[in-house]
Every structure is written in C-alpha cells, then in structure tokens.
Amino acid sequence: METNRDLDILEMPLDGLAAYWLSLKKLWDSKKGAKKVIEDEAAHTPEPYISYLLNTAFGELPEHVVRKLARIKRETFIADWRRKIELMRIALYAVAAGENPRITLIRMDSRFHAPPMDERKAFDLAGGVFAAIKDTSADLPTLLDVSHKHSHDRLVVKLLFYVIHARREGKQSLAPFIQFIRSPYFAEGLSLAVDGFDADFLANHLDRVRNEALADARRKMRLSQDMVLGIRDKMAYADLLRMAQAYML
Secondary structure (H helix, E strand, O other): OOOOOOOOOOOOOOOHHHHHHHHHHHHHHHHOOOHHHHHHHHHOOOHHHHHHHHHHOOOOOOOHHHHHHHHHHHHHHHHHHHHHHHHHHHHHHHHHHHOOOHHHHHHHHHOOOOOOOOHHHHHHHHHHHHHOOOOOOOOHHHHOOOOOOHHHHHHHHHHHHHHHHEEEEHHHHHHHHHHHHHHHHHHHHHHHHHHOOOOHHHHHHHHHHHHHHHHHHHHHHHHHHHHHHHHHHOOOOOOOHHHHHHOOO
C-alpha cells in the first residue's frame, strides 16, 4: 500500500478527512480480510493520530476506553502543535521586527521546561544552514522547509536560521524561500513579514490564526474518532456519511 503523503490532520480540510474515512469504509466492506486492511493502513499512514486510532480501535478494548485514549492522545498532539506553532509565531515576529536572534532564541526556549539544545549548538547549526544554501547543489526543499512535523530541536534551528537571515540580509531576502515551506501558517506569516506588515499586528494576527487552526484540528480529530468507531461497529456506509455530514455546514 502506498503512503498517502497528503494525510495531515492539522493542514487538510475536514471534508478531505471525511472522504478518507469513507474510502477506508469502502475498502473495509469490499475485502474479506478486513483486519489486514486496517493493519496495512495503520502501518503506512503518515498521520500519527490516525495510526493511533486504527491500532487502538480495532483491538479488544471497549468503546468507552477507546474514546478515553483517543481524547488523551488528541490533547497530547494539540499541545505539541500549539507549542510548535507558537515557536513559528515567535520567529515570524522576530523577522518582522528585525529582532536580535539571541533574544529570539531565548524567547523560544522559554516555551520548554529545558531548552531543546544549548545556545551555541543552535547558532552553529543555524549558521550551517546559512552556509549550506549557498551551495549550488543544496537541497533547498529540505534545508528551507518548516513544518509542525519537525522535532522541537530541528524546528528551533530552522526558525533561528530565518531570523538570522532576515537580520543579516533583510527580510525581503526571504521571499524566494517561501516556496519551499510546507507549513501554510509559517509560509503565510513569512509572506506578510516580507511585505512589511507591522510586527505587533502580525503577532496578533498569527495568534488568532493559531487558535482557529487548533480548534479545527480538534474538531477533525473528533470526527476521526467517531468514524473509526463507526467502521469498527460495521455501521452502514450511508449512516457513516451522515455522521460525517454532522460535522459540516
């Protein structure tokens, strides 16, 4: 089974996620080895929350336990995404304001009980990115990408690079990099910073965007929880569709 690289609860629209579950229901109904279908999907999906649901819902656990575990896992991911998006917001403010990168790193580190890495290493690695992108054979999509899927330490280094580059070369110098950024949140914010929007306005705008994105993600995760249990309980396709429609306007 091929990996569905577009499966990302935080970024994908709700109707796209509902379509994924409905297609999985069709696959479940069309094959005798339904358990194998679920095992294959759980093993190959790039979306960790969906993988967790598939591995949890189709075991021996009763529904109320599955719902409890799904809720705990949901809040675990939401908290992680909130922190990562906040790191992006701090960096985007710094780009717009022309902030000293050391101050930016201190503010990012304050979002952790302990810094993901020490200051010297963070600046060394960010400086390495600065040097690497000048190589004509550089893998720019990898070097310049920013995503909520990065580990905390890797994300901090990438964000610090953008702040350093803006400080040294001017924020307009970052415009060519936007095409390589997978995170719509960071790409939009960087575009606004490059266009000269006020740093405080940008920070407030991004704060609201973050809250809306996480609220939407929580709703999509609840949809996923209900639909995976509907598939497990052998709910009719038409009823599963009605369940999905309840989450839509």
